[in-house]
Amino acid sequence: MQAFPIFLKLDGRPVLLAGGGDAAAAKLRLLRAAGASVRVVATDPEPCVADQVDGVQVQLFRSETINEHLENVIFAIIGTEDEDTDRSFAAVARAAGVTVNVVDRPALSDFTMPAIVDRSPVTVAISTGGAAPALARQVRGAVEAALPARLGALAGFIDSFRSAVAAGRATPKARRKFWDAFLSGPVARKVLDGEEETARQDMLTLVNQDDRSITTGRVAIVGAGPGDAELLTLKAHRLLKQADVIVHDKLVGAGVLELARRDARLVYVGKSRGNHHRTQDEINALLVAEAQAGHLVVRLKGGDPFIFGRGGEEVAFLHAHDVEVEVVPGITAAAGCAAAAGFPLTHRGKASAVTFLSGQGRDGAPDLDWQALGQSNHTLAIYMGIDTAEVSARELIAHGRSPATPVAVIENGTLPTQRVLRGRLDALPALVRSERVTTPALLVIGDVTGETIDTAVAQDRRALAH
Numbered sequence: 001m002q003a004f005p006i007f008l009k010l011d012g013r014p015v016l017l018a019g020g021g022d023a024a025a026a027k028l029r030l031l032r033a034a035g036a037s038v039r040v041v042a043t044d045p046e047p048c049v050a051d052q053v054d055g056v057q058v059q060l061f062r063s064e065t066i067n068e069h070l071e072n073v074i075f076a077i078i079g080t081e082d083e084d085t086d087r088s089f090a091a092v093a094r095a096a097g098v099t100v101n102v103v104d105r106p107a108l109s110d111f112t113m114p115a116i117v118d119r120s121p122v123t124v125a126i127s128t129g130g131a132a133p134a135l136a137r138q139v140r141g142a143v144e145a146a147l148p149a150r151l152g153a154l155a156g157f158i159d160s161f162r163s164a165v166a167a168g169r170a171t172p173k174a175r176r177k178f179w180d181a182f183l184s185g186p187v188a189r190k191v192l193d194g195e196e197e198t199a200r201q202d203m204l205t206l207v208n209q210d211d212r213s214i215t216t217g218r219v220a221i222v223g224a225g226p227g228d229a230e231l232l233t234l235k236a237h238r239l240l241k242q243a244d245v246i247v248h249d250k251l252v253g254a255g256v257l258e259l260a261r262r263d264a265r266l267v268y269v270g271k272s273r274g275n276h277h278r279t280q281d282e283i284n285a286l287l288v289a290e291a292q293a294g295h296l297v298v299r300l301k302g303g304d305p306f307i308f309g310r311g312g313e314e315v316a317f318l319h320a321h322d323v324e325v326e327v328v329p330g331i332t333a334a335a336g337c338a339a340a341a342g343f344p345l346t347h348r349g350k351a352s353a354v355t356f357l358s359g360q361g362r363d364g365a366p367d368l369d370w371q372a373l374g375q376s377n378h379t380l381a382i383y384m385g386i387d388t389a390e391v392s393a394r395e396l397i398a399h400g401r402s403p404a405t406p407v408a409v410i411e412n413g414t415l416p417t418q419r420v421l422r423g424r425l426d427a428l429p430a431l432v433r434s435e436r437v438t439t440p441a442l443l444v445i446g447d448v449t450g451e452t453i454d455t456a457v458a459q460d461r462r463a464l465a466h
């Protein structure tokens with residue numbers, strides 16, 4: 001370890017800050033947030049600094065030297081943005097026995113300022129010892145994404161119950177056990193979800209009951225998006241990092257699974273046509289059993305769980321068995337594929353509606369209201385529609401769609417192996433056959449597919465494919 005990390009209490013204690021520009025302004029905001037009494041030394045401060053001066057917590061000294069303001073300061077931050085001045089102020093402060101940080105000049109500093117993730121009172125400080133501030137910012141982004149927004153509220157909640165919990169649990173071990181169980185239980189989740197009032201009532205019961213009863217499991221039915229791991233929601237990402245068990249489908253991208261907590265148990269329940277790895281009943285039973293064993297179970301599904309994902313059936317089954325369940329939406333294939341292929345799903349003058357359809361009906365053939373779907377000015381996104389492309393094209397033309405309607409077939413949308421094929425509706429079955437389109441693939445029918453809007457996602461895919 002190159003430097004010793006500490007968190008210093010500053011309430012009302014004096015700190016010197018030299019500089020009147022952006023660099024000083026950023027530090028001033030942090031010092032104010034930490035409650036320091038700040039002596040700002042700057043001859044001609046810019047508004048970003050001057051506007052923070054209140055004459056009480058922050059005092060301004062329009063002085064060219066710092067010696068006369070160093071008395072009793074806890075430390076000095078020098079950020080004049082002029083190397084010679086920075087260097088000379090740092091030397092003066094150090095000669096007076098004051099510990100110094102020089103903004104963006106680690107070689108001149110006794111201490112460096114970390115990148116911070118602030119969920120007060122929870123604070124995460126990240127340092128690369130001054131070697132790579134850009135890397136520290138990246139790590140901060142990753143930590144920001146991984147930590148719940150209301151983590152600070154949870155810390156405050158715990159603090160307010162500490163003595164009540166301690167009163168009923170004599171040993172440190174018993175207290176630790178209680179808090180570990182609490183943190184993975186429903187009351188902590190309520191606090192994180194902003195339901196603090198209800199959580200407070202539940203907590204009153206909890207502190208007085210047997211600790212074993214607070215370790216209840218639950219299931220999160222999570223949309224994994226169309227394949228590209230970067231299209232996950234922050235909530236899905238966080239749950240993957242917390243899950244004890246991850247029950248996943250075939251369409252979940254490998255990159256998504258790599259984000260799972262390292263010691264999570266992964267259970268594959270993928271179904272492919274003609275090869276039912278596990279029946280839906282078996283999957284339902286598995287989810288209930290794992291939750292009842294006290295686990296946080298993530299049921300990870302391709303795309304969005306509530307769009308051709310049987311998410312509704314799983315939620316109903318879990319409710320019927322008194323298992324707590326939440327649903328985290330994901331980017332559905334139609335949204336992901338359209339963006340990746342570079343066309344919109346609705347577009348003024350071309351499509352004022354979009355319908356998501358299944359190409360598989362009860363008996364295999366699509367069971368759809370062709371009359372309604374035959375209207376133009378309406379985009380159709382057909383999921384699981386490869387095998388029945390011929391029926392769909394024939395029926396749509398028979399019900400009013402022009403044979404020349406543009407279509408797109410997107411195979412492995414958003415993945416490096418993505419293929420986008422374009423053609424016209426009357427030639428769709430031939431296109432699917434001649435290009436040997438394989439699953440997963442989405443059919444999109446409508447004038448919008450003739451658009452080409454060069455989206456960043458589309459560019460990314462091309463870069464990856466080459």
Ligand SMILES: C[S@@+](CC[C@H](N)C(=O)[O-])C[C@H]1O[C@@H](n2cnc3c(N)ncnc32)[C@H](O)[C@@H]1O
Pocket residue numbers: 226227251301302303304305306307308309331332333334337382383384385410411412413414415439440441442443
């Ligand atoms: C059982 S449905 C699941 C849909 C999923 N719940 C969603 O919201 O995207 C599977 C179908 O979704 C479509 N699909 C899913 N991921 C896809 C991808 N990456 N590229 C193209 N189509 C995809 C295909 O039509 C596939 O047959």
